Structure formats: structure tokens, C-alpha cells
Amino acid sequence: MPQVDEEGYLVDPADWSEPWAEQAATQQGLSLADGHWFVIRFMRSQQHEHQITPDARFVIRQLEQRYPGQGRKRLFELFPYGYVAQACRIAGMKRPRAWSTG
Secondary structure, eight states: OOOBOTTSOBSSGGGOOHHHHHHHHHHTTOOOOHHHHHHHHHHHHHHHHHSSOOOHHHHHHHHHHHSTTOHHHHHHHHSTTOIIIIIIHHTTOOOOSSOOOO
């Protein structure tokens, strides 16, 4: 089992896997569906490419393309406890030091 810090964030994002994400989501009361995976896979791709946790604004822009006019709303429907509290944890990101909630 991958090591997490005291807040539940992966210590090493490279330890992330989809089964781990499913388990982390279940612990937070979520059942991952297509919309969740769209966000998670985008976040993982951005983290891999830029070596930093993507800002919520970038995720919202991607959701806007999929759900025109509803990106921000959709993000908080998918992750009701917030981008950092849920999406970043489940996607295996380290806790961002500074972030925008969108």
C-alpha cells in the first residue's frame, strides 16, 4: 500500500494507481464515474508533464470543454468537498502549497 502523509496525500505521486484511487475515493464517500476519471486522468497527465499539481483553473477549463458553461459547477459536483480536499488526494497529488479553487 502506498505511503500517505498525515492528511491522506500520497508521499510519492509515482505510487498512485487506479485501484488506489478507487479505494481513496471510497474512503471519502465517492464512487468514481466517468466524470471523476476525466478529471483525475487530466490531473495526472498535467502533473506528469509539468511536475506540479495542476491549479483548479486548468481543470475547470477542461471541464468547460466537456460541459460548456458548467466547468466550475461540475468540478464541485464531482468533488463536493473541494478540489484540494478530494480531487488532489484521489488523483495522488501532493498537497499543493498554494492553489486556486477556481
